[in-house]
Amino acid sequence: MTKALAFPYRDVLYENRDARSILTDLAHANGWMLDVDGCLVKTSKAGGAGGKAIEGAARLLDWLRRNERKFVVCTNASQRTVATYAAHLRDIGLDIADHEMMTAATAAGDTIARAHPGARVLVVGDEGMAEAVRGSGLDVVAPDTSDADAVVVGAADNYASANLNAACISIADHGAALYTSVSSPWFHGGVNRSIAVSSAIAHAIASVTGVQPIVCGKPSKELGQSLRRRLGGGNGQIVIVGDAAQAEMALARDMDAMGVLVLSGATQAKDLPDLPSGQQPHWIAHDVGELVNQLQSIVP
Structure with a gap:
């Protein structure tokens, strides 16, 4: 009814x-x-x-x-x-x-490809984000590359300090754009809630560089x-x-x-x-x- x-x-x-x-x-x-x-x-x-x-x-x-x-x-x-x-x-x-x-990773790949055709992209995240960026025709650079054209943050179980440092240097010293999969602080799938880790990492990078992330999810x-x-x-x-x-x-x-x-x-x-x-x-x-x-x- x-x-x-x-x-x-x-x-x-x-x-x-x-x-x-x-x-x-x-x-x-x-x-x-x-x-x-x-x-x-x-x-x-x-x-x-x-x-x-x-x-x-x-x-x-x-x-x-x-x-x-x-x-x-x-x-x-x-x-x-x-x-x-x-x-x-x-x-x-x-x-x-x-x-x-x-x-959110496929959306990020699409977004970056439209804004930065042919960009060299530093992925701060896992294979899901890396595959989506490559699938959009962009070059995924090594995780310690400090002069990328764009940085994109996705979810991962672990984040290497060298990768985070390279992301911040690319943004602060080379003008790389900063993208993230999500901006909400929490994830909720119907069973309690947990931290949205990609959002936390993206905002940590923003606090260091002064550049706010562009959300793709x-x-x-x-x-x-x-x-x-x-x-x-x-x-x-x-x-x-x-x-x-x-x-x-x-x-x-x-x-x-x-x-x-x-x-x-x-x-x-x-x-x-x-x-x-x-x-x-x-x-x-x-x-x-x-x-x-x-x-x-x-x-x-």
């Missing part, structure tokens, strides 16, 4: 439209971005690692395929390669091909541009589904997409009345299982 939403900002958000009208727009949208952690997968590690699929996640993917909707599964994770993340999701029952997967404009290109350009309606208002809903608002907030991860029902206008969803569901049931009431 379609449920009307009644929160303090409802009239501002929905302009007095009834719930079924909003749901109809969602069900007929042709481009979809689905978050991973806390949305499709309940986990304590980024990219769905070690987690289990949330009930209804596989059915939502099936609904999108049967109804010929374009979609991409997008995570702010950056440590592992796209193929590694996609393979894990398939292992836990989610039918996601490698080419349907996107990470959700909710950045850079990622929004990449999604627009992948999901059909500027004419089709795009839906962003995620569990974090400050990430996915902010992204939806910024790129003029429809935001669907699922309450299975970072943002909880108690947080809804205090959400700023730039993070308010267009639709709210308990989880993706409830969402797909609602969509099927409009389009089977």
